[in-house]
Amino acid sequence: MELKLKRPICFFDLETTGVNVVTDRIVEVGVLKIFPNGNKESKTWLVNPERPIPPESTAIHGISDEKVANEPTFKELAHRVHDMIKDSDLGGYNSNKFDIPMIAEEFLRAGIDFDLSKRRAVDVQNIFHKKEQRTLSAAYKFYCGKDLTDAHTAEADTLATYEILKAQLDRYDDLENDIEMLADFSNRFRAVDFAGFIILNEDDVACFSFGKYRNRPVAEVFDENPGYYGWMQNADFPLYTKKVLTEIKLSKLQS
Numbered sequence: 001m002e003l004k005l006k007r008p009i010c011f012f013d014l015e016t017t018g019v020n021v022v023t024d025r026i027v028e029v030g031v032l033k034i035f036p037n038g039n040k041e042s043k044t045w046l047v048n049p050e051r052p053i054p055p056e057s058t059a060i061h062g063i064s065d066e067k068v069a070n071e072p073t074f075k076e077l078a079h080r081v082h083d084m085i086k087d088s089d090l091g092g093y094n095s096n097k098f099d100i101p102m103i104a105e106e107f108l109r110a111g112i113d114f115d116l117s118k119r120r121a122v123d124v125q126n127i128f129h130k131k132e133q134r135t136l137s138a139a140y141k142f143y144c145g146k147d148l149t150d151a152h153t154a155e156a157d158t159l160a161t162y163e164i165l166k167a168q169l170d171r172y173d174d175l176e177n178d179i180e181m182l183a184d185f186s187n188r189f190r191a192v193d194f195a196g197f198i199i200l201n202e203d204d205v206a207c208f209s210f211g212k213y214r215n216r217p218v219a220e221v222f223d224e225n226p227g228y229y230g231w232m233q234n235a236d237f238p239l240y241t242k243k244v245l246t247e248i249k250l251s252k253l254q255s
Contacts, residue, residue: 001166001169001170001177002038002166003034003165003166003169003177003179004177004178004179005034005035005036005089005179006036006179007036007087007088007089008033008034008035008036008087008088008089009033009034009088009089009090009091009122009179010031010032010033010034010084010085010088010089010090010091011031011032011033011034011090011091011092011158011161011162011165012029012030012031012032012085012090012091012092012095012099012103012154012158013029013030013092013093013099013154013157013158013161014026014028014029014030014098014099014102014103014154015027015028015061015063015152015153015154016049016057016102017049017051017052017053017054017057018054018057019098021098021101021102021105021195021238022105022236022237022238023236024102025047025049025050025051025074025106026047026049026074026102026103026106027046027047027048027049027053027057027061027063027068028044028045028046028047028061028063028153028154029043029044029045029047029077029081029103029154030042030043030044030153030154030155030157030158031043031044031081031084031085031158032158032159032162033084033085033088034162041084042155042158042159043084044154044155045071045072045077045080045081046063046067046068046071047068047071047072047073047074047077048068048069048070048071048072048073049068049073049074050073052065053065053068060152061152061153062152062153074106074109074110075109075110075111078106078107078110078111078112079112081103082107082112082114088119089119089120089121089122089179089183090119090120090121090122091121091122091123091124091161091162091165092121092122092123092124092125092158092161093123093124093125093136093139093157093160093161093164094123094125095121095123095124095125096121096123096126096186096187096191096194097123097196100116100121100194101193101194101195101238101240104116104194104238104239104240105238105239105240108239108240108243109239113243114240116194116240120179120180120182120183121183121186121187121194122165122179122182122183122186123186123187124139124161124164124165124168124186125139125186126185126186126187127165127168127175127182127185127186128164128168130185130186131168131172136148136151136157136160136161136164137151139160139164140160140163140164143163143164143167143168143171144160144163144164144167146163148160165182191209192206192244193238193240193241193244194240195237195238195240195241196209197209197210197237197238197241198218198241198244198245198248201215201217205217206218206219206244206248208221213228218245218248219248219249219251219252222248222249222252223252229245229249232245233245233246
């Protein structure tokens, strides 16, 4: 089943130096863009992370310091990557939890104000986990009947993710071929910042998801404890989370 699209969707996958959104860096970006008319465009970029790649990370994705030594940095590539995905919804495997927060962090670090509020995000892993509970390679075998021989290469992973989503639509009659519905279904919770530090409650109010102010509205907390905003801005939170906090704070001041 082909996707019914109102606008393009970009399936993307990142290989990185590690799994910390704040402190680790991207070493490879793979993007597969699907247009409403069915056309496809694929791009893969190797990225110099400007820091050593840990051996345990190289063991997973095969990208070494030597391989990326002469490649551009993400800051040098940022506008090219952003130009490809800026008009699109997003799709990935474990993307809501990791890839989207990571690429948003890198964009903001490069000076690009990456806005997630006007696009939908379909996390194929979340659909899979709700339906079957497996890994990407097992999902590819289960849904598509193929072995993912090049797992942990961005190009192979993005293509496999795209094919899995189409196969999921074929398999499950209750999955509607609509990006908005798929985004809603694949979200475990309604995060405002994707990293999950700020979530929407049942009244669509932005609340903290952690710590002593868990489930308390952000604007209410800032009124009660103005210093909490400053603490979060100076603490080790993702740049996109800090951007969202600033928007909430400014909105409160303007209201």
